[in-house]
Amino acid sequence: LEKQRPIGALLLPPISENDDLAALCENLGVRYVRIGSAPLDDAKHCISSNDREVVAEAVRRLIALGHRRIGFVRGPVGFRSAAERETGFLEALAEAGLDLPPAFNAPGNYRYTAGIEAGEALLSPAAPPTAIFCSNDEMAAGVMSVAHSKGMKVPEQLSIIGFDDSPTATHIWPALSTVRWPIHEMGIRAAQTLVPDFLAPGTKVAEGAVLASTFVERQSVAPPSTMAVRPLWVNCAALSTVMKISSLSSCRW
Numbered sequence: 001l002e003k004q005r006p007i008g009a010l011l012l013p014p015i016s017e018n019d020d021l022a023a024l025c026e027n028l029g030v031r032y033v034r035i036g037s038a039p040l041d042d043a044k045h046c047i048s049s050n051d052r053e054v055v056a057e058a059v060r061r062l063i064a065l066g067h068r069r070i071g072f073v074r075g076p077v078g079f080r081s082a083a084e085r086e087t088g089f090l091e092a093l094a095e096a097g098l099d100l101p102p103a104f105n106a107p108g109n110y111r112y113t114a115g116i117e118a119g120e121a122l123l124s125p126a127a128p129p130t131a132i133f134c135s136n137d138e139m140a141a142g143v144m145s146v147a148h149s150k151g152m153k154v155p156e157q158l159s160i161i162g163f164d165d166s167p168t169a170t171h172i173w174p175a176l177s178t179v180r181w182p183i184h185e186m187g188i189r190a191a192q193t194l195v196p197d198f199l200a201p202g203t204k205v206a207e208g209a210v211l212a213s214t215f216v217e218r219q220s221v222a223p224p225s226t227m228a229v230r231p232l233w234v235n236c237a238a239l240s241t242v243m244k245i246s247s248l249s250s251c252r253w
Contacts (some may be wrong), residue, residue, distance in 0.1 A: 006030060006192040010187075014041060017080045033190045035183075037081035043209040047190045051081060051163075054179050054213040055088030055133070056095075058161050061215065062131045063096045065223045067159065071104040071129035073118040073139050085135045085163060104129050108139045115142020123150055123158070130158065130224035137162035137169050137178055144172060144220070155222035165216055174219035182211045 008031035015021065016034035022041060025032035035038045036049040062070055072089050093100055103125065106118035115138060122128055123146055134140035140162030147158050154160060154174055162169060165180035192205045194195025199205070 003085025008032060010085065010190055010194060011035065013037065013080050013081060014076075031194055035186050035190055037084045039210065040080070046209055047186045047193065048210050049181060049186065049213045050210060051084040051179075051181075052088035052091070055085045055163070056092040058143045058177075058179055058215045059089055059092035059133055060095070060222065061217065062159060062161070063092065063098070064132070065131075065159070065221065067131040067224050068098060068129070069104065069127070069129045069224075070100075071106065071116065071122045071132040072100060073106045073108045073122075073132065073134040073143065075135035076109045077107075083107070083136055089133055089176060108135060110136045110138060112138045112142045115139030115144075116146055117142075119143035122147065123152065124148060128158070131160070131221070132158065134160045135163055137164045137166045137176060140176055140178070140220075141168050141172050142175070155220050157225045159221040159224070161221060169216075169218070177218045177221045178216055180214050180216050182213060185211050 003204060011018075011021065011023055011025075011034045013036055016036050017040060018106055019040075022034060022045070032045060034046045036046065036048045039048045040046045059070065070093065072086070074086055090100065095122055104122065106121050108114040108118055115134060118134070118139060119142055122125050122132060122143070132140075132143055134143055144160055147154050147160070152158050160176065162178040163177050163181065165178045169176040169178045189211065192199060192203075193209075196205060
């Protein structure tokens with residue numbers, strides 16, 4: 001930064017969460033705008049969203065549908081976005097008098113493979129969650145893949161919600177209910193805030209440093225099934241043998 005002296009710096013997550021980098025820009029006189037999941041700076045230096053509130057809204061929707069056993073797949077440790085989403089999730093549970101058992105709380109890193117690992121951990125017990133909130137769409141896709149492999153129907157036996165509304169959300173089946181993060185609008189607002197003197201005369205710059213995310217409900221959520229556990233696969237040959245033995249033992253010779 002000191003050598004190149006750029007006109008401005010647009011700081012994206014997770015780098016935008018680095019206060020030292022923001023302070024360096026300030027000290028060098030470099031304009032900067034940070035994009036984040038929560039306010040990270042004053043209004044002229046930050047464009048943020050409302051991750052905590054919108055995640056709570058999504059989880060309330062699950063609770064309203066009747067879900068009480070709700071699992072969670074976390075984001076990477078140290079990421080502000082992960083912390084905001086986890087806080088919103090826990091706040092919604094607390095409002096409903098619910099808790100998050102350790103067995104329903106899986107680590108993640110925003111990658112598909114982490115969703116696979118989380119899905120195996122959450123869905124292997126005899127009584128798995130009836131719904132799972134994943135901190136991004138990639139991990140939600142991984143969880144859904146595991147559910148399919150175990151013969152669990154989505155959403156009839158498992159509801160899944162992601163975060164981002166990335167292309168992945170509509171490229172899997174059933175289409176994923178998710179939180180739409182307004183990254184396009186945030187990028188435009190950040191650029192306008194960063195270099196307002198480069199805009200064409202008469203360009204209207206929208207006010208406000210917080211752009212609301214929205215919950216998008218698709219086909220991956222439904223009321224919980226009356227079945228408490230996933231289907232029990234029966235060895236039909238063994239069952240037939242048992243039935244024959246039972247029938248013979250009941251005969252009078």
